[in-house]
Amino acid sequence: MTLWFVFALMTAGAAFAVLWPLGRSSKRRTSGGSETTVYRDQLAEVGRDAAAGLIGEPEAAAARVEIGRRLLEAADVESHQPQESKLWLRRAVAVVALAGIPLLAFVIYLPLGSPQLPDFPLAARIQTADSSQSLDNLVAQVESHLEKNPADGRGWTVLAPVLAKLGRFDEAARAYRNVITYEGETAQRRAELGAAMTGAANGIVTADAKNEFERAVALNPQEVKARFFLGMAAEQDGRTTDAVKIWKALLADAPGDAQWRATVQEALAQVGDGAPRPTDEAVAAANDMNEADRTAMVHRMVDRLAARLKQDSNDVEGWLRLARAYMVLNEPEKSRAVRDDARRALGQNEAGLRQLNEGFKALGIDG
Numbered sequence: 001m002t003l004w005f006v007f008a009l010m011t012a013g014a015a016f017a018v019l020w021p022l023g024r025s026s027k028r029r030t031s032g033g034s035e036t037t038v039y040r041d042q043l044a045e046v047g048r049d050a051a052a053g054l055i056g057e058p059e060a061a062a063a064r065v066e067i068g069r070r071l072l073e074a075a076d077v078e079s080h081q082p083q084e085s086k087l088w089l090r091r092a093v094a095v096v097a098l099a100g101i102p103l104l105a106f107v108i109y110l111p112l113g114s115p116q117l118p119d120f121p122l123a124a125r126i127q128t129a130d131s132s133q134s135l136d137n138l139v140a141q142v143e144s145h146l147e148k149n150p151a152d153g154r155g156w157t158v159l160a161p162v163l164a165k166l167g168r169f170d171e172a173a174r175a176y177r178n179v180i181t182y183e184g185e186t187a188q189r190r191a192e193l194g195a196a197m198t199g200a201a202n203g204i205v206t207a208d209a210k211n212e213f214e215r216a217v218a219l220n221p222q223e224v225k226a227r228f229f230l231g232m233a234a235e236q237d238g239r240t241t242d243a244v245k246i247w248k249a250l251l252a253d254a255p256g257d258a259q260w261r262a263t264v265q266e267a268l269a270q271v272g273d274g275a276p277r278p279t280d281e282a283v284a285a286a287n288d289m290n291e292a293d294r295t296a297m298v299h300r301m302v303d304r305l306a307a308r309l310k311q312d313s314n315d316v317e318g319w320l321r322l323a324r325a326y327m328v329l330n331e332p333e334k335s336r337a338v339r340d341d342a343r344r345a346l347g348q349n350e351a352g353l354r355q356l357n358e359g360f361k362a363l364g365i366d367g
Contacts, residue, residue, distance in 0.1 A: 011105065035070075035074035035077075036071060036074045036075050039067050039068075039070050039071035039074060040071065042067045043064060043067050043068070043071070046060050046063045046064055046067065047060070135162070135166070136166075139159065139162055139163070139166070142155060142158065142159050142162075143159070146159065150178075151182055152182070153178070153179060153181075153182030153183035154183070156175050156176075156178040156179045156182065156183070157179050157183060159175050160172050160175035160176045160178075160179055160192065160196075161192070163175055163196075164192070164195070164196050164199065167199070169196050169197070169199035169200035170196075170200045172196040172199070172200075173193060173196040173197050173200060176189060176192050176193035176196055177193060180193065185219070186219065186220075187216040187217070187219035187220030187223040187226065188216070188220075188223065188225075190212050190213070190215045190216035190219065190223075190226070191212070191213060191216040191223050191225040191226040191229070192225070193212050194209040194210070194211075194212030194213045194216065194225075194226065194229060195209075195225060195229065197209035197212065198229060198232075201358060201359070201362040202354075202355045202358030202359050202362070203317070203355065203359070204236065204320070204358075204359050204362040204363070205229055205232050205233035205236055206362055209229070209233075210229075210230070210233045212226075213226040213227075213229045213230045213233070214226075214230070217230065222253065224250065224254075224260060227246060227249075227250050228246075228247070228250060228260075228263070228264060228267070230246055231243045231244075231246035231247045231250070231267065232267070234246060235267075235271055236320075236321065236324065237324075238321075238324070238325060238328065240271055243267075243271060244268060244271060247264050247267055247268050247271075248268070250264055251264055251265070251268075299329070302322065302325045302326070302329070305318065305321065305322050305325065306322055306338075309322060309345075313342075313345035313346070314345070314346065314349065314352065316342075316346070316352050316355050316356050316359070319338060319341075319342035319345075319356060319359075320356070320359040320360070320363070322338050323335045323338040323339060323342075323359075323360065323363060323365060324363060326338060327363060327364075327365070332365065335363070335365045336365055339360050339365055342356055343356065
């Protein structure tokens with residue numbers, strides 16, 4: 001509304017500047033009446049002076065000629081001046097035009113414009129992009145704006161989740177770092193940054209991503225996303241018991257209608273059906289084992305995982321988990337062998353191979 005008020009004032013000002021002269025009287029006046037009257041009085045005075053002998057006849061004749069010339073000029077000017085009776089008409093036209101121009105513009109705008117529409121901010125435009133302007137084009141516009149205004153924290157806040165949604169995780173992580181720099185640190189922003197870093201590593205919770213999740217939980221112990229990914233980190237590190245504990249605690253704190261409950265429950269189910277993990281009895285027994293026996297037990301678990309992957313060779317996460325296990329056991333040559341076997345097993349599965357290669361790269365056994 002403020003913008004429309006300013007536009008109305010500008011229109012009225014422009015119209016007033018143009019129409020003001022129409023309302024002014026242009027008749028030239030003198031302090032003693034019209035110029036013709038003055039010149040007639042001068043002619044009469046010259047005649048009286050000549051009759052009284054105050055001036056000679058030649059001088060009186062010359063004065064009459066000059067005064068007559070001026071009288072004719074003044075009479076001609078006055079004959080071309082607008083009549084006083086027309087001044088009121090010009091003023092009326094000026095007033096009508098001053099009020100009518102904005103009114104006419106408003107009447108034309110009503111059927112053509114949409115004054116009832118609310119504001120349409122940048123975030124809403126990105127979310128409602130249609131075929132005439134793709135989401136990528138809108139993102140490019142925001143990125144162009146941020147190149148010129150790199151300290152615009154609000155712009156980074158809008159851009160970061162959109163980049164993550166598009167799968168551009170490296171760029172999303174950079175955007176979230178800028179959000180934290182310019183808008184401040186919150187648990188949610190730290191968790192979103194960690195999630196973007198995990199996405200960039202193709203689902204592997206790297207050490208840097210884990211650090212972000214831990215910082216998020218330090219800021220807010222109830223931060224859901226950070227807690228979930230910390231459970232994932234524990235599961236990927238082979239600490240299945242810790243992962244189950246984290247996820248069960250997350251479910252215990254979750255509202256009954258939380259949409260993410262299904263995701264956590266699915267993660268728990270995959271842990272139960274996925275890589276072999278020691279039972280509570282096995283963990284207790286391992287505490288009484290010597291180092292050699294404990295290592296042998298771990299190798300048996302890893303061997304069972306390897307055997308399962310021979311039956312289900314499309315399990316990308318399983319291959320990555322097996323390679324990671326050999327790295328933990330300080331057997332890098334077996335990790336590289338797992339890499340080669342996994343690539344052969346996935347064959348023409350391009351999406352799986354891409355995920356696999358990203359995972360191996362994060363583990364440091366790419367090549």
